[in-house]
Amino acid sequence: MRLLVCGGAGFIGSTFVRQRLREHGDEVTVLDKLTYAGREENFHDFAGEEAFAFVRGAIEDPEAVGGAIAGCRPEAIVNFAAETHVDRSIAEPDAFVKTHALGTHVLLEAAREWGLRYLQVSTDEVYGSIEEGTFTESSPLRPSSPYSATKTGADLLVQSYFHTYELPAVICRGSNNYGPYQYPEKLIPLMILNALHGDPLPVYGDGMQVRNWIHSTDFAAAIGHVLEHGQPGEVYNAGGPDEEPNMTVVRRIIELTGASESQIEHVTDRPGHDVRYSLSSEKVRALGWEPKVRFEDGLSQTVAWYRENAWWWEPVRSGDYREYYERQYGRALS
Ligand code: NAD
Ligand code: TYD
Numbered sequence: 001m002r003l004l005v006c007g008g009a010g011f012i013g014s015t016f017v018r019q020r021l022r023e024h025g026d027e028v029t030v031l032d033k034l035t036y037a038g039r040e041e042n043f044h045d046f047a048g049e050e051a052f053a054f055v056r057g058a059i060e061d062p063e064a065v066g067g068a069i070a071g072c073r074p075e076a077i078v079n080f081a082a083e084t085h086v087d088r089s090i091a092e093p094d095a096f097v098k099t100h101a102l103g104t105h106v107l108l109e110a111a112r113e114w115g116l117r118y119l120q121v122s123t124d125e126v127y128g129s130i131e132e133g134t135f136t137e138s139s140p141l142r143p144s145s146p147y148s149a150t151k152t153g154a155d156l157l158v159q160s161y162f163h164t165y166e167l168p169a170v171i172c173r174g175s176n177n178y179g180p181y182q183y184p185e186k187l188i189p190l191m192i193l194n195a196l197h198g199d200p201l202p203v204y205g206d207g208m209q210v211r212n213w214i215h216s217t218d219f220a221a222a223i224g225h226v227l228e229h230g231q232p233g234e235v236y237n238a239g240g241p242d243e244e245p246n247m248t249v250v251r252r253i254i255e256l257t258g259a260s261e262s263q264i265e266h267v268t269d270r271p272g273h274d275v276r277y278s279l280s281s282e283k284v285r286a287l288g289w290e291p292k293v294r295f296e297d298g299l300s301q302t303v304a305w306y307r308e309n310a311w312w313w314e315p316v317r318s319g320d321y322r323e324y325y326e327r328q329y330g331r332a333l334s
Contacts, residue, residue, distance in 0.1 A: 001227075002027045004074040004116075006059050006107060007081030009034055011182045012121070012174075014042035016080070016220040017052070024224065027051045029072035031065065033058040035095075036320055037084065037183045041312060059103035065110045076117035076227060079107055082151065085185050086125075087328055089147035090271060100150035101157070108161045111169070118158070118169040119227050124212065124239065126152040126173065129274035136280045137173075137235045144272050159233070168232035172223045175239040175279045178298065179216035180305040184316060185324065187211075188299070191250050192306045193313060195259035199334050205269030207247035210276040214240030215293035222281075225289040236287070239279025242295035249299070256303040267329065 003020060007013045008030030020026040032038045034056055046052050053072060057064025059081045069077075081103060083089065083096045104120070111118040127135040128142035141156075143149040161167040178188040191201050222238035230236055254261060281291075293301075306313065317333065325333050 009038035013080035031068040093146035096150040100154040104154040122173040134278040134280040162233040170230040174219040175212035195257040200265040215298040218291040236284040
C-alpha cells in the first residue's frame, strides 16, 4: 500500500512506519509537525530508504495536507497526529483542541476530496475509567480529561463522515502503550530514566491505578490489521494482554534497573485521575490479530533498550524536557 502517516515521527507512529516498511513492503510518507514529541531521530534506521519520505507540516493546515497527498498519492491516511499527554492537557488544553478537532477535520475533508480510506488512531481513554470488567466498542463514551475529551470529539467526527458522506473510515482504540522511542514524560520511560539516574520516582497518589499495557509493536500491528481487514464505519479496540497497578510497574522497573525502593516518592495526585482502564479486544481478535508481547518480557526489553540507547534520550533529557519536568514535578532532574 501507499500510505500517508500523520504523526509518524512520534512513538507509536514511527513504530508503525518501521513495521509497514519492513514487514509489508509499503510506501510511506510521514506528515508531522514535529512538536516536542515528534523527532526525526525516530526515523534513524529507515530515513534514507526509497519507500520512505518525510514532510514537515501540521494536520490542521489544509495546504500542507493537500501538498503531502498530491506528492505521494496515497491509498489511505493513517492518523496518529495528536497531543498525547494527559498532564499537559490539564495544564494547557489549547493545542489538544486544535490538533484533535481542527486537525482531524482537515484530514477528513482531504480524505473525502481525494477518495482515500481513513484510519483514526484512538485510545481507551475515550471510555473513561472502569472499576470492574472491561470496555467493549459499544461501551458509552465518558472521557474525563481534556486529552480524552478532545480525542473523543475527533472519533465522533470520524464516525459522522462515515454516516454522512460514506467515507470509508475506521477507528482503532489502543490501551496504554510502552516500548522503545517513547517520550520520557510517560510513566514507563520516565521511571526507567529516573531510576537509572538515581532521581526520585514520582508516583501519583497511592499508585494503585491500573493500566492495561500493550507493547507498541502489538498496537502498530493491530492498526495495520484494522486498516487491511476492518469494516468501514467500525471501531476496533486493541488492548494489551496484561493489567498492572502503577506501583507494580514501578517496583519491576526498580528490580530491572538495580535502583532503590527509597527512590519512590508519593506526590500529589493528578486531578480527575482515572482509576482503571481495561479493553476487550474480541472484535479485532476475530479479524485475526492478537498481541504477542507479555508485559514482563516487554518491560525488560524496554529497560534494556533505554540502557543501550542513550543517544536517543540524552538530547531530550538535557533539553526542553527539563523545564517541563520542573514545572510538572516542582523539582529539577539530576
Ligand atoms: P507521541 O506524542 O509520541 O507522538 C505524536 C506525534 O504527533 C508527534 O510526532 C507530533 O509531532 C505529532 N503531532 C502532534 N500534533 C500534530 C499536528 N497538529 N500536526 C502534525 N503532527 C502533529 O504520541 P504516541 O504515543 O505515539 O501516540 C500516537 C497516537 O496514538 C495518538 O493519536 C494517541 O492518542 C494514540 N494512543 C496513544 C497511546 C499511548 O499509550 N501512547 C495509547 C492509545 C492511543
Ligand atoms: P501516563 O503514562 O501519563 O498515561 P495515561 O495517563 O494516559 O494512562 O500515566 C500512566 C499512569 O501512571 C497513570 O495512572 C498516571 C501515573 N503516573 C504517575 O504515577 N507518575 C508519573 O510521573 C506519571 C507520568 C504517571
